Amino acid sequence: MLLAQLLDRTGTGVWAASSVLYFTFAVGLDARQLGLLLGAAGVAGVAGSPLAGRLAGRFPVRILLIGCHLLRVATLGLMLVCTRFDVLLPVVAVTYLGDRAAKTLEMLFATRVAGERRSEYQALSRSAANAGYAVGAGIAAIGLAVGTREAYAALILGNALSFVVASVLVWRTHEPRSHGHVVARSTDAKPAAPRSPWRDRDYLAFVLLDIPMNLDDSILNVGLPLWLVNHTSAPHALVPAFLAINTVLVVVLQLHVSARVEGPRRAAGAVLLYGLTLLACCVVVATATGGGAWTASIALLAAALLVTTAELFRSVSSWELAVSLAPEESRASYLGVAGMAGSVQKSVGPLLLTGAVMTAGPAGWLLLGGAVAGLSVVQRRLSLRRLDALLPAAPPSRTLS
Structure with a gap:
């Protein structure tokens, strides 16, 4: 596969x-x-x-x-x-x-x-x-x-x-008959009828919040190159380095990050790390206009490292939570709805960056980073609350919301 x-x-x-x-x-x-x-x-x-x-x-x-x-x-x-x-x-x-x-x-x-x-x-x-x-x-x-x-x-x-x-x-790959299970449920629970994700407000709220949790994609591919070209004196030849840094780090570090962020509760914690890392990235980008070519280049390369780190957290948290928060009996339809977050972001993200963030200048980046960090707190709390409902017998040492 x-x-x-x-x-x-x-x-x-x-x-x-x-x-x-x-x-x-x-x-x-x-x-x-x-x-x-x-x-x-x-x-x-x-x-x-x-x-x-x-x-x-x-x-x-x-x-x-x-x-x-x-x-x-x-x-x-x-x-x-x-x-x-x-x-x-x-x-x-x-x-x-x-x-x-x-x-x-x-x-x-x-x-x-x-x-x-x-x-x-x-x-x-x-x-x-x-x-x-x-x-x-x-x-x-x-x-x-x-x-x-x-x-x-x-x-x-x-x-x-x-x-x-x-x-x-x-x-040539075998597909198991069982859909598997994500979270433990009471052994005496009755089989539940399939549910529609479009009527599940909490899950729809999670998907809606997951749209800004995918903005690292547009920042890397649209935001950083356009900011470099239009707002800094960094050489244009630096643009391919953003993608090179991203590709190499994801290939090398993704498995290591996933091993440290395993399970739905840790994935919820990774959402907060995503928001804070993206905030740091936006702060660094905002400062890239304050110096010469060398200062701008260093700042933008650091931003590429930070946005890639955010992507590493997001790639772990987004799918793990999408699976864990979905009812087992309706998982396929729920994950189909969850997959919309990335697609919507690809359509809206570039417009947000070019139409609002770039127009507002450095302040636009600071507002964007602050908004994503704040929404990451909301999504983390929502996810933990839903996990508590799915895991009523969770041990007392669980992560607090």
């Missing part, structure tokens, strides 16, 4: 690094068309997670995941022969829907396969994913250097091939 994810992310890394240039130079879309295309894709991606969760409650996850891989193979093939914008719009939207659905299904499948060792598996998965993205970006760089339509087509075919091989590997 890890190898399948590695191949999936390698193909996705190829696509992420080359898609905008492909649509611009090989297809000939203008900036307005490209914006509409990516906007529609983002909306479709938000719908992918809950749709996958709903279907996973009715059909085998393995079959659905293979279906998502093959769906993307088909849509990538259509992109090679379609050049009209009105045709590409639904094709790209379905591609992103399948991509987000596949990510949710991968974690559902991993939760079932890994059982109580899901934290360790999640760490290995994150390391494999980042390694895949790095390899994919490297492969894309070769094709982009050639720059011909044939080179772009080869990159798309390589992405499609990664999904084909991933499908074969998923097919």
